[in-house]
Amino acid sequence: MKHLDSEDIAGLALGENFDDAPDAQAHLSACFRCRAELVNLQELVVTGQESNPAHLLVPPPSLLKNIEAELAEPASIARRSVDQQMWPRRAAMTPGVPHRRVWLVASAAAAVGLLVGAGAVFLAQRDAVEIVAATPLTALPGKTGSGEAQLVRRGGVKEIRVSVQGGVATNSFRELWLMDPGGQRMVSLGILPAIGTGTYPLPPTFNQSLAPYTTVDVSVEANDGNSAHSQDSLVRGSLAGQ
Amino acid sequence: MSRTWRELSDAEVALAYRDGVDGAVAEVFRRWGSPVYTLAYRLLGNPGEAEEVTQQVFVGAWRSRSSFKPEVGSLAGWLLGQTRNRVVDKYRMRSKEERAIKAAQDLAFEAAPQSAENIIDRILLADVIKDLPEPRGTVLRLAFYEGFSYTQIADRLSLPVGTVKSHARRGLLQLRRMLEGQR
Numbered sequence: 001m002k003h004l005d006s007e008d009i010a011g012l013a014l015g016e017n018f019d020d021a022p023d024a025q026a027h028l029s030a031c032f033r034c035r036a037e038l039v040n041l042q043e044l045v046v047t048g049q050e051s052n053p054a055h056l057l058v059p060p061p062s063l064l065k066n067i068e069a070e071l072a073e074p075a076s077i078a079r080r081s082v083d084q085q086m087w088p089r090r091a092a093m094t095p096g097v098p099h100r101r102v103w104l105v106a107s108a109a110a111a112v113g114l115l116v117g118a119g120a121v122f123l124a125q126r127d128a129v130e131i132v133a134a135t136p137l138t139a140l141p142g143k144t145g146s147g148e149a150q151l152v153r154r155g156g157v158k159e160i161r162v163s164v165q166g167g168v169a170t171n172s173f174r175e176l177w178l179m180d181p182g183g184q185r186m187v188s189l190g191i192l193p194a195i196g197t198g199t200y201p202l203p204p205t206f207n208q209s210l211a212p213y214t215t216v217d218v219s220v221e222a223n224d225g226n227s228a229h230s231q232d233s234l235v236r237g238s239l240a241g242q
Numbered sequence: 243m244s245r246t247w248r249e250l251s252d253a254e255v256a257l258a259y260r261d262g263v264d265g266a267v268a269e270v271f272r273r274w275g276s277p278v279y280t281l282a283y284r285l286l287g288n289p290g291e292a293e294e295v296t297q298q299v300f301v302g303a304w305r306s307r308s309s310f311k312p313e314v315g316s317l318a319g320w321l322l323g324q325t326r327n328r329v330v331d332k333y334r335m336r337s338k339e340e341r342a343i344k345a346a347q348d349l350a351f352e353a354a355p356q357s358a359e360n361i362i363d364r365i366l367l368a369d370v371i372k373d374l375p376e377p378r379g380t381v382l383r384l385a386f387y388e389g390f391s392y393t394q395i396a397d398r399l400s401l402p403v404g405t406v407k408s409h410a411r412r413g414l415l416q417l418r419r420m421l422e423g424q425r
Contacts, residue, residue, distance in 0.1 A: 043413060045386070051363075051368040059296055067267065068268070
C-alpha cells in the first residue's frame with residue numbers, strides 16, 4: 001500500500017481540506033500508520049498554537065541577583081554533605097520584600113511577533129512591558145473555574161491581561177469587570193473571547209490607581225441584551241493596593 | 243570574548259555555560275529564566291514557590307553544568323527537566339493536607355489538564371519556532387498565534403499562496419524533528 005506523502009499529511013494537520021490529496025480520506029480510513037501520523041501532527045499544531053511566547057511569565061529581576069549571590073557564597077556551601085542537600089534551603093530571598101512585586105519584562109523571552117507593513121519584516125518586539133501586579137482568579141462557591149489576571153504597564157498604558165478557564169456554556173458569554181471589594185460599584189472591561197485569554201487596556205483615569213475598583217471579576221452573562229452585571233460571577237481575584 | 247552575549251546563538255551560549263565562562267549565568271537566565279519560572283509557576287501555582295524553585299534550578303544547574311551534554315539535547319530542555327524534578331521534590335515536601343487540596347483542584351480542572359510534559363513541549367516549541375529560518379518562522383507564527391489562513395499570510399508577507407503552504411507544511415515537519423532533538 002502506498003502511504004500518504006508526509007507533506008500532505010502535514011497539510012491536513014494544518015487544517016487544509018482534501019483538495020490536494022483526493023484519495024487521502026479513503027486511505028486514512030484504511031491505514032492506521034497514516035492516521036497515527038496525522039494525529040501526531042495535529043497534536044503538534046495544537047501545541048504550536050499554545051506555545052505563544054507572549055504567554056510566558058517573567059520572573060522578578062531581583063531573582064538573578066539572588067542566584068548570583070547564592071553562587072558567590074563560599075564553596076564550602078556547595079560541598080555540603082549529601083544529607084544536608086536532601087533539605088533544600090529556603091531560597092535566599094531578600095527578607096522583607098513586600099508581596100507586591102514589580103516585574104520587568106526583558107522582552108527577549110516574551111518577544112511578541114510584530115509585523116510591519118506589507119513587506120513584512122519580522123521583528124522581535126523589544127518594548128518593555130512591566131507587570132505591575134498579578135493575582136490568581138479563583139472560583140466562587142459552587143463554580144468551577146480558574147485563571148490569572150495581571151496588571152501590566154506598556155508604554156505608559158495600563159492593561160489588564162486575563163486568562164480564564166471554565167464557565168463556557170452555550171447561550172452565554174463571559175465578561176470582565178473591575179469592581180470595588182464590596183461589589184457595589186463596577187466597570188465593565190469587555191467580553192472575554194471563547195479561548196478565555198485577552199488583554200484589556202484601561203482608561204487613563206486608572207493611571208494613578210485602580211482604587212476603588214481593585215477586584216477583578218469574571219461574570220457569566222446570558223445573551224439577553226441586559227448590559228448590567230448578571231450577578232453570576234465565575235472567578236475573582238484581588239489587585240488590592242494597586 | 244569579542245562578540246557580545248546577545249550576538250551568540252542559543253547553542254553557543256549553552257557551550258559557554260557548560261565551560262563555565264564568566265557571565266554565562268546571567269545570559270542563560272536572560273534567555274531561559276522566563277521558561278523555567280513559567281513552568282514552575284504553572285506546576286506549583288504560586289509566585290513565591292516558583293521563585294524559590296527557579297533559584298534552586300539556576301544555582302543547581304550552574305554547579306552541575308559539567309553534566310549538561312549538548313549532544314544529547316538543548317540547554318533549555320535540560321533546565322526544564324531540572325525544573326520539573328525540583329517541582330516534584332517540592333510536591334513531596336508539601337504536607338498531606340496540601341496535597342489533598344491540590345489533588346482536588348487538579349480534579350476540578352480536569353477539563354484543561356496541564357501536565358509537565360505538555361507545558362515543557364509548549365515552551366520548547368516556542369524556542370524551536372524562534373530558530374526557524376525566515377519566512378518559515380513567521381508563516382508558522384502567523385498560523386499558530388494569529389490563526390491566519392494561508393491566504394491571509396500570503397497577503398501579509400507578499401508571497402504566493404503556494405509558497406506559504408509549502409513553508410507551513412515543511413515547517414511543521416521540521417518543528418517535529420527539531421523538538422525531538424530538544425527533548
